[in-house]
């Protein structure tokens with residue numbers, strides 16, 4: 001049925017059956033706003049790059065490496081994630097990594113991606129911006145040209161390291177500013193509150209970068225508040241523990257602060273016991289601007305469409321209105337140009353109207 005009511009809930013979707021919703025989740029245009037490019041490094045590529053660069057790995061084969069991906073918390077994952085980075089040595093390696101991910105994302109109908117990269121996980125090994133930035137720029141250009149996929153890179157600093165390191169990283173990023181859209185904060189959350197990075201974020205914002213930060217993944221709701229009030233972020237990465245603080249929930253809803261939630265990541269890192277018990281429906285029902293993302297898909301068993309479809313399969317409370325809201329939120333919460341966003345939203349609406 002055609003609906004001419006374009007806002008706020010546009011296509012008339014209430015009666016869509018579950019299988020139609022599952023198809024629309026997969027086939028609709030969407031934005032991926034929380035993915036670490038180093039977290040897209042598949043075991044097959046780790047082995048290929050290790051061979052290319054003469055790096056020896058402590059695993060017999062791809063299966064043995066995959067088997068090691070059984071995590072008990074964030075830190076147990078990060079230890080393997082940083083170890084995996086060691087095979088990334090040359091510009092070609094970083095290009096292959098990014099291009100493989102962009103092709104995979106395009107298959108999930110991602111039209112906009114804002115990937116993080118962790119410079120300090122490379123500079124510590126003597127691999128500098130002059131190695132990975134040209135590769136990221138070239139891969140992004142090719143994604144735009146050949147896949148119609150729009151890319152905006154977010155330089156992310158590691159919170160387990162001193163703020164001084166992060167300031168140096170920002171200095172090193174300065175010459176590449178034209179190719180960056182934002183600054184992020186990731187790595188070990190507990191014991192490393194947002195306040196530790198107040199000066200870095202103030203400087204990054206002066207440089208014209210958008211600000212985002214991981215907060216409320218393993219850390220308490222106070223870290224979400226710190227990210228908002230001290231770092232002045234425009235999106236919260238994860239944020240699922242905000243549900244422990246009713247006043248914070250009300251504020252996030254009132255300010256329509258986007259949350260980039262990563263369901264499969266939360267299960268694999270034991271933030272929640274399983275997808276059926278994930279609090280995403282509760283966050284959505286409270287009026288928060290929630291999006292679904294993949295975080296580190298090579299490590300957590302799924303890309304963005306897997307996150308969406310597995311979550312909906314596990315949660316009977318999620319139906320067509322929630323699916324449409326999540327897809328639309330992803331496009332609205334991106335840092336892409338308003339004209340691009342309007343175009344993607346029009347495409348989304350056309351697809352849903354046709355299905356309804």
Ligand SMILES: Nc1ncnc2[nH]cnc12
Pocket residue numbers: 036039074081186187188189214217265295296
């Ligand atoms: N889920 C996550 N949380 C914090 N830091 C990360 N770095 C890569 N993935 C991360």
Ligand SMILES: [Zn+2]
Pocket residue numbers: 034036186214237295
């Ligand atoms: Zn993350």
